[in-house]
Amino acid sequence: MLHFKILTIFPKYFASPFMDGLLKQAIENGVLRIDVQDIREFTRDKHRTVDDTPYGGGAGMVMKPEPIVFAIKQAVADAKASTVIVFSPKGKKFDQAAARRLSRHKQFVLVCGRYEGIDERVPAFYADEELSIGDYVLSGGEAAALVFIESVARLVPGFVGNDESLVRESYENGLLEYPQYTKPRTFEGHEVPPVLLSGNHRAIEQWRSEQSLKLTAERRPDLLGAAKK
Ligand code: ADE
Numbered sequence: 001m002l003h004f005k006i007l008t009i010f011p012k013y014f015a016s017p018f019m020d021g022l023l024k025q026a027i028e029n030g031v032l033r034i035d036v037q038d039i040r041e042f043t044r045d046k047h048r049t050v051d052d053t054p055y056g057g058g059a060g061m062v063m064k065p066e067p068i069v070f071a072i073k074q075a076v077a078d079a080k081a082s083t084v085i086v087f088s089p090k091g092k093k094f095d096q097a098a099a100r101r102l103s104r105h106k107q108f109v110l111v112c113g114r115y116e117g118i119d120e121r122v123p124a125f126y127a128d129e130e131l132s133i134g135d136y137v138l139s140g141g142e143a144a145a146l147v148f149i150e151s152v153a154r155l156v157p158g159f160v161g162n163d164e165s166l167v168r169e170s171y172e173n174g175l176l177e178y179p180q181y182t183k184p185r186t187f188e189g190h191e192v193p194p195v196l197l198s199g200n201h202r203a204i205e206q207w208r209s210e211q212s213l214k215l216t217a218e219r220r221p222d223l224l225g226a227a228k229k
Pocket of ligand 1 (some may be wrong): 086088089131132133134135136137138139140141144
C-alpha cells in the first residue's frame with residue numbers, strides 16, 4: 001500500500017482530485033491511501049496563526065516553523081518510515097527520474113507551502129527532500145503535491161492496468177512519445193499515417209522511433225544528449 005499524507009492550510013483544495021479515474025480506483029482497491037491534514041490544527045494560539053513577517057524585512061509573509069513541524073512529527077510518528085517532502089520553487093527538479101526513484105518509497109509526508117515561503121529550518125532539518133515541479137512559481141505547493149502523487153503512484157506495480165504502456169511513454173526512454181491515432185481512418189479530411197495501417201510491425205516500430213526522435217529534436221533538444229538509445 002502506497003500512503004501519502006498531505007499537510008496543507010487549504011485541505012478543501014483536495015476535495016475532488018482523488019474522486020475520479022485511476023486514483024479513485026486505486027484507493028478503492030486498497031493500493032493507495034491519501035490523508036489530508038490541516039496544518040492549522042497544529043497551531044497553539046487563539047488566532048491559529050500559521051505565518052509571520054520575514055526576519056530581515058521584505059514583502060510578504062513566511063510560514064512559521066512550529067505548526068508545520070508539529071504536523072510533520074505527528075505524521076511521521078503515525079507512519080514510521082516516512083519520506084518527508086517539501087514543495088517549493090527553489091527545490092531540486094522533480095522529473096520522471098525522480099518519480100521513478102521515489103516510487104520505491106511507500107510512505108510520504110507532503111508539505112505544501114504558501115505565502116512567500118516556509119521558514120528555512122523546515123526543509124533544512126525536518127524534510128528529506130525539497131522539490132520543485134518546474135521552473136515557474138505557483139502560489140502554493142498544493143498543485144505540486146497533486147503532480148507528485150499522480151506521477152509517483154502510477155509507477156507502482158499494479159496501479160496502471162497496462163504496464164507496457166508505462167515503458168513506451170514520453171520520458172521513460174528519455175524521448176518524447178511518438179504520436180498516436182485511432183479510428184476513424186479519415187477525420188475531416190485528415191488521414192492517419194499509412195504506415196500504421198500497413199500491418200508491417202517492423203516498419204511501424206521504425207516509424208515510431210523516427211517520430212520520437214524528430215519530435216524530441218524539435219521540441220526538447222535538451223533531452224537528446226541524455227536519451228537512452
Ligand atoms: N510552490 C510554488 N512553486 C512551486 C513549484 N514550481 N514547485 C513546487 N512547489 C512550488
